[in-house]
Structure formats: structure tokens, C-alpha cells
Amino acid sequence: xxxxxxxxxxxxxxxxxxxxxxxxxxxxxxxxxxxxxxxxxxxxxxxxxxxxxxxxxxxxxxxxxxxxxxxxxxxxxxxxxxxxxxxxxxxxxxxxxxxxxxxxxxxxxxxxxxxxxxxxxxxxxxxxxxxxxxxxxxxxxxxxxxxxxxxxxxxxxxxxxxxxxxxxxxxxxxxxxxxxxxxxxxxxxxxxxxxxxxxxxxxxxxxxxxxxxxxxxxxxxxxxxxxxxxxxxxxxxxxxxxxxxxxxxxxxxxxxxxxxxxxxxxxxxxxxxxxxxxxxxxxxxxxxxxxxxxxxxxxxxxxxxxxxxxxxxxxxxxxxxxxxxxxxxxxxxxxxxxxxxxxxxxxxxxxxxxxxxxxxxxxxxxxxxxxxxxxxxxxxxxxxxxxxxxx
Numbered sequence: 197x198x199x200x201x202x203x204x205x206x207x208x209x210x211x212x213x214x215x216x217x218x219x220x221x222x223x224x225x226x227x228x229x230x231x232x233x234x235x236x237x238x239x240x241x242x243x244x245x246x247x248x249x250x251x252x253x254x255x256x257x258x259x260x261x262x263x264x265x266x267x268x269x270x271x272x273x274x275x276x277x278x279x280x281x282x283x284x285x286x287x288x289x290x291x292x293x294x295x296x297x298x299x300x301x302x303x304x305x306x307x308x309x310x311x312x313x314x315x316x317x318x319x320x321x322x323x324x325x326x327x328x329x330x331x332x333x334x335x336x337x338x339x340x341x342x343x344x345x346x347x348x349x350x351x352x353x354x355x356x357x358x359x360x361x362x363x364x365x366x367x368x369x370x371x372x373x374x375x376x377x378x379x380x381x382x383x384x385x386x387x388x389x390x391x392x393x394x395x396x397x398x399x400x401x402x403x404x405x406x407x408x409x410x411x412x413x414x415x416x417x418x419x420x421x422x423x424x425x426x427x428x429x430x431x432x433x434x435x436x437x438x439x440x441x442x443x444x445x446x447x448x449x450x451x452x453x454x455x456x457x458x459x460x461x462x463x464x465x466x467x468x469x470x471x472x473x474x475x476x477x478x479x480x481x482x483x484x485x486x487x488x489x490x491x492x493x494x495x496x497x498x499x500x501x502x503x504x505x506x507x508x509x510x511x512x513x514x515x516x517x518x519x520x521x522x523x524x525x526x527x528x529x530x531x532x533x534x535x536x537x538x539x540x541x542x543x544x545x546x547x548x549x550x551x552x553x554x555x556x557x558x559x560x561x562x563x564x565x566x567x568x569x570x571x572x573x574x575x576x577x578x579x580x581x582x583x584x585x586x587x
Contacts (some may be wrong), residue, residue, distance in 0.1 A: 224483045225469070225503065225511040228268030235504030237491045238451070239286035239293070242329070242535040242567050244495030246290030248309060249504060252298075253279035261295055263309040267500060268512050275303060275312045285327035285334070288370070288496070288535065288564055292331025292349055296322035302336055304350035315350040324365045328372030329411075330564035333390055335375055337363035343377065345391045356391040364404055369413030370456070371565040376416060376436050378404035384418075384436040397436035402427045408454040408461075409435075411496070411567050415458025417476065419449025419465075429463055431476040442476045453494035453501070456534055456567050460498030464489035469503055471513075484511065496567045499537035519584055529575050531582055532568040540584040542571055548581055 233251040240247050245267050253259030259279035262271045280298035287293070293305040295312075302315040302322065320338040327334050334346040336353075341361040346353045362380045369375075375387045382400040387393060405427075406419040416436050420427025429442040429449060447465035454461055461472040463479075467486035470479045487505035494501050499517035504510040519533045519540065531542065542560070545552040560569035 225501075225513045227509045228264070228271075228502070228512050230262065230264075230268060230271050230504070230510035232507060232509050234506035235491050235508065235510055236281055236506060237284040238493040238502055238504050238510070239284040240493040240495060240500070240502060241286055241290030242288035242456075242496040242562070244493075244500030244502075244537040246286070246308065247493065247502065247510075248284050248286055248290075248293050248295075249491070249510060250281035250284050250295060252281060252506070261309065265290075265308070267514070268502060268510060274309045278303075282322050283325040285325045287327060287331030288329040288567055289562060292327070294325055294327060294331075294334055294336075294350060296325045296336055298322070302344075302350065304334075306331075306349065313350075315346075315353065317344055317353050324363065324377075326366035326368040326375065328368055328564070329370040329567060330372075333368065333372035335366050335368065335377075335391060337366055337377065339363070339380075343391060347390065358385060358391075358394050359396065360385045360394075365407040365418075367407045367409040367413075367416065369409060370411040370567055374409070374413030374435060376407065376409060376413065378407055378418060378436075380404070380422075382420070384439075386435050398432070398439045400430045400439050405449055406452045408452045410454055410458035411456035415454065415475065417452045417454050417461055417463070419452045419463055421446070421448035421465075423448065429470075429476065429479075431461075433458075433475075440476075442472075442479065444470055444479045450488075450490045451492035451503075453492040455494060455498035456496040460494065462492050462494050462501050462503070464492045464503050466490075471501070473498075482513070495537035496535045497537050516586070521582070521584060523582070525575075527574075529573045530570055531573070532563070532570040533584065535562065535567050535569055536584075539587040541587055543583050543585055545581045545583075553583070553585075 236252045237250040247264040249262045260273045278297045283296045295303045324337045336344045343356045345356045378384045382402045384397045402420045403422045416432040418430045426446040430439040452463045463470045466488040469482040472479045487508040490506040491504040497517040501513045542556045543553040558571045
């Protein structure tokens with residue numbers, strides 16, 4: 197149980213809840229209910245409950261896209277029309293999904309993967325896809341100096357010429373204003389208007405294989421290395437203008453993931469998984485089977501992590517989150533907190549007496565621009581207290 201108090205009489209008060217501190221990050225991961233196959237890409241909703249995973253057709257495995265709506269406990273195969281996939285992206289609510297093939301056209305879904313449609317783009321060897329939190333803004337790349345841009349969830353696409361060739365990975369802020377790309381020689385570029393204009397940013401001088409950004413697009417984690425050689429992890433706190441090498445062994449990093457605030461990080465390679473709870477200042481090698489880890493995903497609060505192997509299953513590490521609450525007031529009271537990976541109930545008490553806490557029936561609304569769940573109330577008393585409690 198995690199709780200904290202907020203008075204209606206106080207504006208913009210943030211409360212930290214006693215919860216996991218990251219010490220358990222080295223504990224053993226456990227397999228989900230996903231089948232053993234060649235998992236190449238993973239994406240998760242903000243709460244980590246909805247997952248989409250792509251498996252490639254190698255040997256006896258079938259290239260398919262799988263869905264889970266219970267944090268990986270059960271999985272359902274969906275589109276199987278393409279034998280090879282390269283990347284996936286998901287909206288914060290898990291309803292809007294997009295999948296890029298190794299060769300072919302882009303697929304997208306607006307109903308959580310129940311049905312898919314092909315997008316009006318030429319068939320290419322796609323290597324990266326990025327999405328805003330609401331799923332409306334998409335960016336896709338292949339090995340040229342062109343990035344395809346959509347502002348209507350893949351309904352239409354425009355070619356976006358950049359000064360950087362051979363783009364290998366893309367990442368987007370939650371609101372879609374910031375877009376960051378990197379290439380096979382370590383150059384990075386960024387845009388603050390979804391590809392309208394591009395700025396050449398810092399360089400890490402080696403193949404950038406994967407990238408993740410914080411909710412505001414300022415914190416960036418880049419994994420270097422490919423089949424031709426190992427590389428370090430690099431991080432940035434200014435949208436890629438400058439980069440710092442992290443204290444981890446050199447590996448061929450296959451996938452990275454980041455929490456909304458940029459503090460909790462996940463990086464996978466063959467044969468290890470590394471995690472950090474301080475923005476990359478220090479890292480822990482996790483207790484996992486020595487598999488060829490190829491894909492990674494994380495909930496917005498960092499409480500749920502997922503990693504897929506090729507060949508192998510999809511594993512998860514789950515911790516109880518520690519949400520922070522904030523309150524703002526004008527005529528009404530607005531209470532907000534980062535989308536949690538564990539179910540919390542908002543409660544109110546007028547005087548903090550024992551037994552006075554009552555569940556509020558107001559359903560929180562997700563703000564896609566900052567991944568905050570928000571509840572707006574009309575105060576009926578001059579003072580009151582609120583808390584979040586785990587169900």
C-alpha cells in the first residue's frame with residue numbers, strides 16, 4: 197500500500213510515495229506467456245498492460261505480430277502476412293499501433309491490433325519507426341536520407357529530406373514536437389516541429405542501433421554497435437546536443453527503453469540485460485538467462501520491463517511503482533500523476549480521521565502530452581485530502 201496526502205488548499209504540491217528504490221533491479225526476470233520464437237521488436241502502452249511483439253520467420257518459427265492485454269500473461273497472434281519485421285511502436289493507451297517490415301509497406305492499427313491496414317507508402321527495407329503518445333504522429337526511416345512523416349496516424353505520408361543519410365533509429369517525445377534520429381556512423385539530428393526543420397546535433401562516431409527518449413524528449417539513451425562490432429551506451433540530457441558514454445561493457449546493443457522521466461533505463465544485448473535507476477550514472481547486470489536479447493520495452497513509470505530473445509521467450513521484471521501526485525486549483529481542483537503500471541484508486545478524506553477515506557468514482561483522463569492521468573473535481577468543502585492506494 198502506498199499513500200500520501202494533498203490538501204485542496206495547497207497548489208502544485210508533489211508527493212513522493214515510499215516504494216521500490218531500484219535495489220531489486222538485479223532480481224531474476226521471469227518468462228511471460230509468450231511462445232518461444234525469434235522476437236525482434238517490442239512496444240508497450242504507458243501502463244505496460246498492453247504489449248505488441250513482432251517475431252521474425254527464421255527456421256521453423258512463423259513471422260507474426262502478437263498482442264497481450266494483461267502485461268504478457270497471455271498472447272494472441274494477429275497479422276501474419278509478412279515474414280519479417282523490423283520495428284514496432286505503440287500509443288500510450290495501446291490502441292494505435294504501427295509495424296514496419298524488413299521489406300514491404302507499413303502496417304497500422306487503431307483498435308489495439310484487432311485489425312490492421314497497409315499504409316500508402318512505397319515498399320522499402322524499413323529499419324525504424326517512432327510514434328507520438330497519441331499515435332497521430334509517425335516517422336519511419338530506411339537506409340537513405342529520407343524520413344517518412346505522417347501526422348494522421350499513417351493515413352497519409354510525406355517524404356522528409358534530411359541532411360543525414362542511412363538513418364538507423366528514431367525516437368519521439370510524447371507530444372510529438374521533438375523527433376531525434378541517428379545513423380550508422382553515429383551522427384544525430386533532431387527536430388522540434390516533427391521533421392519540418394532539422395538540427396545537426398552531437399556525434400557518437402559509431403553505428404547507433406537503438407534509441408529511447410524521455411517524455412519531454414530531453415533525455416536520450418543510445419545503444420551502439422552491430423554485427424560488425426561492439427559499442428558503448430551513450431546518454432544525453434539535452435536532446436542529443438552532447439553525449440556521455442555510460443559505465444557499461446562494450447556490447448552490440450540491440451534495444452533500449454526509458455521511463456518517462458529518463459531515470460529508469462533498460463538495455464539488452466547478447467547475452468545480457470542491464471538496468472539503471474539514475475539516468476545511466478550506474479548500471480546493474482541483471483540475473484537473466486544468457487540469450488540473444490533483441491527487444492525491450494518499459495512502462496512509463498519504469499515499474500514494468502520486458503525483454504524478448506531471438507530465439508527465446510519474452511521475459512518481464514515488475515516492481516511496485518511510486519507515483520508522485522500533483523494538485524492545481526482555480527475554480528476546480530485538478531489532481532494528476534504519471535500513468536502507473538499498477539492499479540491505484542484515488543481516495544478522499546475531509547479530516548483524516550480513521551475510516552474516513554472514500555474511493556472517488558471519477559475516472560482519470562490520460563493527458564497524451566505528458567503521460568499524466570488527471571482527475572478534475574469541484575470542491576465541496578474548504579479543505580480535504582487525497583491519496584492513491586494500490587488495489
